[in-house]
Amino acid sequence: MTYLFAINPVSGGRDKSDWEEAIRAYFADLPHTAHLFHLNGQTDDELIRQQIAQHQPDRVVAVGGDGTLKSVATQLLGTGMPLGLLPAGSANGMARELGIPPDAAGSLDVLVNGTPKAIDVISVNDDICLHLSDIGLNARVVMHYQQNNWRGMFGYVRAVLKALRKRRLLQVEINLGDVCVQRAALMVVLANARMYGTGAVINPDGDLSDGQFEVVVFRRLSVWEIIKLFWRYKPFNAKHIEIFPATSITVSTRRKAYFQVDGEYRGRVGEVNARVLPGALQVLMPAL
Known part of the structure; x- marks a missing residue:
């Protein structure tokens, strides 16, 4: 081989x-x-x-x-x-x-x-997402991290603190096809997976191979809750988030929002279109 x-x-x-x-x-x-x-x-x-x-x-x-x-x-x-x-x-x-x-x-x-397993991929705007894509607060963190060429966890902490100083709520409309919701949110995440790279679980029931993804809406949070968002190693309090399962969506914002895909900053956008590509990628996983 x-x-x-x-x-x-x-x-x-x-x-x-x-x-x-x-x-x-x-x-x-x-x-x-x-x-x-x-x-x-x-x-x-x-x-x-x-x-x-x-x-x-x-x-x-x-x-x-x-x-x-x-x-x-x-x-x-x-x-x-x-x-x-x-x-x-x-x-x-x-x-x-x-x-x-x-x-x-x-x-x-x-x-x-290991064993090959088919996993889903999200097609988002002109990109693909394996893991997590979002608009709002975390995307701004990613922007600071990349534009300043900061590295490692210390660089990540600096990016988080800088983003917190200028955090603002987004006015978003989420069209799920059969339902359309409007929210004020710190960020909206398209989650193919369960957790960020830091280990913070934001989508506890996420499954890479279930033929769908989740739209995770973070509403108004305190500074301490935001900090926990990046470093907490267990699911968040459901009072602070909403999770919508989806196979395709359109997210629109009143003002252009910071946007990232799988940890890569993609600029500011006023609309995100996403759809799932079921089983599009074979990955090697530990044998059971």
Whole structure:
């Protein structure tokens, strides 16, 4: 079996040489072939397609965080080719969601002995979302984090504090097809998964393979509740959020809102259109 490893050398602000050494050592005595290449952050889509065409792998592996996973997944949608993950980023939300061990040995074992499973993907505006997309407060945090090139948890804390100083409620209209609701909210999340990369659970009943996603509306919260939003490791009080299951939606705002998809800031938008793509991606998960 042939494995192709797409390595993001800068994800999480950490050197990946230890991961590369672990990959080579793990496959040294196995009857498999491992090809490694580096992403450059400029022509990643083209580079991934080129490497896949050149090596014809049986499995493609993203080595990095959620952004790296997203880049590789985009090239594998609808192909049936299994996608693996080595969680080498700063926020490894999908690794948590999929139950991928955080260490090299454990996550490498999933690549060889794990089970492929079809998961849903959300088509959102001109993008795809594997994990979580949102407008409002968290998207503003992502903007500060990226535009200031802050790294690690300390950088994330700085971004949260900066966003809190200028937080404001959004006036939103959510069209679910059979019902339309209007709300004042700090943020609206399109959740394919259950939790953010920090471990904060916002969608406790989320399922990556149920053919739908959830629209999570965060209403007026205190500063302390907002802080818990980013670091609390259990579901939030239902009094402060509403959750609507959906297969397609349109979210409109009176004023343009900060918008992010899978941890990547996408600018300010006045409308978000989303629909689920059931079972569009095969991912490698730990064997039961």
